[in-house]
Amino acid sequence: MKDKLQKILKDTLTRDILTFFYQNQASIDSASGISAWVHYDREEVQTALDELVRFDVLKKDSTGSAKGYSYTRDAKIMKIVNELMSDA
Amino acid sequence: MISIKNFLNLTKESDKEILNMKRLFSKLKENWDLRQEISAFSKYLKEPVWVMLPRIPLEYGELKKTEAARCVKKAVGTQSRFKKELIKILRALKKSWKNRTVEPFQYGECMHGLCYPLMSDDDIFGVIILCGLKKAMSSDLKKIFIAFTDTVIRESRREVELEDINKTIRPRAIALSTVHTVHRLMTSTLDLDELLPRIARLSLQVIRANRCSIKLVDKKRRILLPKTTIDLRRKKTKLKKVQFGKYAPGRAAKKETPICGSNYLAVPMIDEDVIGVITLYDKLDGKEFTQFDEEIMKTLSEQAAVAVRNAQLFKEQEELTLSSIKCIAQLLKHRPHGVSKAEASFLKLISIIGPKFNMNESEIKMLQYAAMLHDAGHISIPEKVLMKKGGLTGREYDIVKMHPMKGAAILSKFKPLKPIVPIILYHHENFDGTGYPKGLKGKEIPLAARILAVVGAFEAMVTQKPYRKALSIKTAIEEVRKNVKAQFDPRIAEAFCEAVQRKDVRKLLEKELGSA
Numbered sequence: 001m002k003d004k005l006q007k008i009l010k011d012t013l014t015r016d017i018l019t020f021f022y023q024n025q026a027s028i029d030s031a032s033g034i035s036a037w038v039h040y041d042r043e044e045v046q047t048a049l050d051e052l053v054r055f056d057v058l059k060k061d062s063t064g065s066a067k068g069y070s071y072t073r074d075a076k077i078m079k080i081v082n083e084l085m086s087d088a
Numbered sequence: 089m090i091s092i093k094n095f096l097n098l099t100k101e102s103d104k105e106i107l108n109m110k111r112l113f114s115k116l117k118e119n120w121d122l123r124q125e126i127s128a129f130s131k132y133l134k135e136p137v138w139v140m141l142p143r144i145p146l147e148y149g150e151l152k153k154t155e156a157a158r159c160v161k162k163a164v165g166t167q168s169r170f171k172k173e174l175i176k177i178l179r180a181l182k183k184s185w186k187n188r189t190v191e192p193f194q195y196g197e198c199m200h201g202l203c204y205p206l207m208s209d210d211d212i213f214g215v216i217i218l219c220g221l222k223k224a225m226s227s228d229l230k231k232i233f234i235a236f237t238d239t240v241i242r243e244s245r246r247e248v249e250l251e252d253i254n255k256t257i258r259p260r261a262i263a264l265s266t267v268h269t270v271h272r273l274m275t276s277t278l279d280l281d282e283l284l285p286r287i288a289r290l291s292l293q294v295i296r297a298n299r300c301s302i303k304l305v306d307k308k309r310r311i312l313l314p315k316t317t318i319d320l321r322r323k324k325t326k327l328k329k330v331q332f333g334k335y336a337p338g339r340a341a342k343k344e345t346p347i348c349g350s351n352y353l354a355v356p357m358i359d360e361d362v363i364g365v366i367t368l369y370d371k372l373d374g375k376e377f378t379q380f381d382e383e384i385m386k387t388l389s390e391q392a393a394v395a396v397r398n399a400q401l402f403k404e405q406e407e408l409t410l411s412s413i414k415c416i417a418q419l420l421k422h423r424p425h426g427v428s429k430a431e432a433s434f435l436k437l438i439s440i441i442g443p444k445f446n447m448n449e450s451e452i453k454m455l456q457y458a459a460m461l462h463d464a465g466h467i468s469i470p471e472k473v474l475m476k477k478g479g480l481t482g483r484e485y486d487i488v489k490m491h492p493m494k495g496a497a498i499l500s501k502f503k504p505l506k507p508i509v510p511i512i513l514y515h516h517e518n519f520d521g522t523g524y525p526k527g528l529k530g531k532e533i534p535l536a537a538r539i540l541a542v543v544g545a546f547e548a549m550v551t552q553k554p555y556r557k558a559l560s561i562k563t564a565i566e567e568v569r570k571n572v573k574a575q576f577d578p579r580i581a582e583a584f585c586e587a588v589q590r591k592d593v594r595k596l597l598e599k600e601l602g603s604a
Contacts, residue, residue, distance in 0.1 A: 024262050026294050026384075028273075033265045061290065063282075066272035070293045073320055073372065 002080050005055060009084060013040050014048045018057060021071040022085050028061070028070040057081060108248070109213035113142045115244040116206065116214070122240045129218075129233065133225070136201075139217040144185045144205060151178055156201070156217045163196035163220075177201070177217075185212060190230050200224045204237060208245050266294060267387055274395040278402040284316040287366065287392045292318060294388060295353070295381050297368040303330060303337050304364040304396070312337055312365055320372075337365040346382050353377040355385040357393035364396060409457075409504040417460050420467065433597040434459050434543050440587040441539055441580065451507075455536045458511035462544050465495025465512070477555045489524045492516050515540040518575045530577075538577040542568060542584045545575070550601055561588070561597060 009015045016038045021027065029037070035045040049069050052058040056077055061068040072078060116122060117140060126138050137159045145151040151174055160173050173195040184191035184203045192202045201219035205212045216237065218225075225233070270290050277283050288300040299319040303312035314327035333342040340347040340354035341362045347354045354367040366389050371377065435456045442452035466474060469491055473484045480488065496513040499505045514528060514537035521529030523541075533541075549564035559567065565585055572581045587593060 024259070026266065026296055027262050028266045028269045028290065028293055029262075030269055030272075033269060036265075037262065059293070061273050061286070063273055063286070064276040066269070066276045068269040068273050068290075073292070073296075 001055075001077070002083070005057065005080060005084060008051055008055065011048065013038070013044055014051060016040070017045065017048050018052060018081065019085070021058060021069075022081060025071045028068040030067055031069070034069065105211075109208070109211060110142060111251075112208055112241075112244055112248050113140075113206070113214045115247050116140075116241060119240050119244050119247075121243060122237075125236045125240060132229075133218075133221055136218050136220040139219070140206075140214060141217070142214045144181050144203075144212060144215045146178070146182060146185070148174060148178060151181070154217070156219050159201075159219045160195050160199075163199045177203070177219075181215065181217075184215070188212070190234060192224055194224070195219070198222070202230070204234065206237070206241060208241060263384065267384075267391070270294065270388060271391045274391055275398070277395075278399045280396070280399040280403055283395055283399050285318065287388075287395070288316050288318045291366055291368060291385065291388060291392075292320065294384060295368050295377075296372045297353075297370060298372060299325075299369040301325075301327075301337070301367050301369075302364060303367070305341060305362055307361075312341055315364070337367045340365045340367075346386060348377050348382055350376045353381055353385060355382070355389040357389045357396060359393040359397045363393055363400075366392060405504070412502065413457055413460055413505070416464060420461075420464060431460065431600075433593060433600050434547050436593055436596060437543055437546075437584065437587050438539065440590070440593070441543070441583045444583045445535055445539070445580070447535070451536065454507045455511060455539060457505065458508040458515070458536065458540055459543060461495070461499060461505075461508070462512055462515050462540055463491065463495065464498055465491030465493065467498070468494040475554045489516075493525050510534050511536045511540055513537070515544055517541065519577050520574045522574070533577075538580050539584075542576045542580050545571075546584070546588070550597075558601070561594070561601070565589070 009018065017034060020034065020037050031046045031049055032042050034049065035042040038045065049058060049060075053060045053069070056074060057072050059070050059072060061070070072081075130136065130138070137155060139155045139159075141154060145154060148171070151157055156177065157170075157174055160177065161170050164170050164173050176195060177193050180191040180193035180201075181203050184205050188205055188207060190202050190204045192200065194200050199219070200221040200223060201217065202221075202225055203215055203217045206214040206216060273290060274283065274287060277286065284302050288302050291297070292300045298321055299317070301317040302315050304315050305311075306313050310332045312330040312332070314329060317325040317327060319325045330338045332338050336347045336349060336352050336354035340356045341364075344356050344358060344362055346356070351371075352367060352369050354365050356362045357364045357366060366385065368377070368381075368385070371381075438455050438459055439452055442455060447455065469487055473480065473487055476484070492513050492515060496509045499512060500509045511534060514526070514533050517523035517526065517528045517533045517537060518541075519530060519533070519538070521527050523533075546564050546568055549559045549567055550561060552558040565588060568576065568581055568584060572578045576584075588597070
């Protein structure tokens with residue numbers, strides 16, 4: 001898991017998004033909201049968010065047109081992210 | 089002599105301001121433009137010594153420890169001369185502090201220097217001492233030096249201000265954005281069974297807690313009924329009723345205010361009256377619940393209260409609609425072959441077939457309503473026609489063919505049932521275009537009406553009529569198969585035949601019809 005995460009975090013945008021959620025663990029936001037926080041194009045952000053959801057680092061709440069992304073609550077994944085963030 | 093402490097007391101009143109001044113000094117030291125300034129001046133002034141200090145040293149002992157003192161020592165050599173020269177610089181420093189401007193000084197045989205207080209508005213937060221100059225700085229050069237330095241200070245101050253904005257505004261903006269997203273997620277469902285677990289999950293996420301339970305108020309009994317509990321650590325959770333005034337949720341409901349303990353936070357959902365309580369337990373990081381958690385949960389519970397109330401009202405409205413439908417269906421029951429006795433089976437069949445054709449929950453519900461009322465138009469057919477055992481005359485058949493339109497006309501008056509009007513209107517259309525009332529063909533017939541055509545025909549076949557006995561389930565299925573393409577959409581007929589042969593459906597059908 002750590003290796004796989006390390007691999008996707010080579011992408012600057014993915015790393016920036018994860019850093020945002022790591023620093024703001026209580027945040028729940030839409031792709032547009034997150035694109036404003038990390039200063040990237042919304043569509044690019046959407047792709048990176050989907051990738052992070054696929055790795056269970058982020059959770060996606062979806063209902064109708066409303067979608068919210070939030071940081072994982074899985075202790076194992078949180079530990080790995082902690083390690084990766086401290087290494088960085 | 090003014091001590092450092094007094095100097096600080098004179099210029100700054102609080103620790104926070106002192107801290108800000110220190111931050112400004114650090115920012116200035118890191119400033120790229122300042123480095124450029126130093127580099128440019130250094131070339132022009134033949135590599136002088138630059139000393140930047142976070143405050144003006146107004147005592148000999150303090151100045152002695154600086155790089156400026158080392159520079160003087162190098163120039164003068166003897167200890168007695170060194171002290172004398174340093175006191176001269178100290179005087180220049182005091183003068184520059186008092187006058188808040190550049191103050192030149194001279195030391196050794198012919199060495200020059202200057203000091204300039206670093207100022208932000210009227211506050212002095214440091215000093216630049218320049219020594220090792222071979223000659224005194226010209227007044228023009230001094231002006232340039234002051235202008236450059238002041239510009240860099242202003243720039244650093246803006247950086248500090250921006251940093252402050254980022255520190256204070258950004259977290260609030262992020263929290264606000266979170267509240268907005270949570271609001272959208274909460275208000276986009278009117279299904280209470282879906283909404284309450286969602287509120288619990290979102291609360292857990294926002295507060296980073298391990299357990300969330302939501303209880304709704306039973307006003308008559310003045311108790312809180314457990315509705316949902318999510319515990320990240322356990323799969324099974326106990327749902328307990330709580331009396332008003334008891335435990336944290338009960339107290340929050342009674343006092344209509346949040347109740348916060350070290351490992352719990354109970355927040356009432358208030359929509360005029362208390363309608364429920366959201367209680368969070370045990371933060372993920374093991375820390376206590378904070379004032380900020382309470383504030384966030386108060387906002388979130390206000391939104392939750394509105395969403396829960398809307399869902400409750402929607403449910404009440406749905407129940408009202410359903411009871412109206414049941415009421416109409418009950419009236420139809422008193423008409424000959426008005427309503428099938430296998431109603432539950434047909435509703436189940438619809439709930440199985442609908443999703444196969446990508447119908448959503450609401451569309452399926454409407455189709456079920458339509459199934460219950462599809463022959464509402466029979467009310468306009470004279471009883472003698474409905475009860476007739478022999479064949480119908482042309483005129484009688486024309487009357488029967490009017491029933492979809494009559495039914496649609498009756499139901500169109502009831503606003504919540506508007507979506508079922510086309511289903512009622514076209515449920516006797518045939519796939520090959522030979523049906524009535526419009527003779528629509530293939531996909532011109534609405535999907536729901538095509539489904540109801542199959543289910544309705546099957547229902548008619550397995551129900552006893554005045555003019556014939558009820559067909560067996562098996563024979564009725566064969567009849568449906570025979571009429572594929574002509575009467576029924578082949579894909580729907582296929583889905584129907586699959587569904588009707590499911591064990592659970594078959595069992596229910598047999599139970600309701602009382603035969604195999």
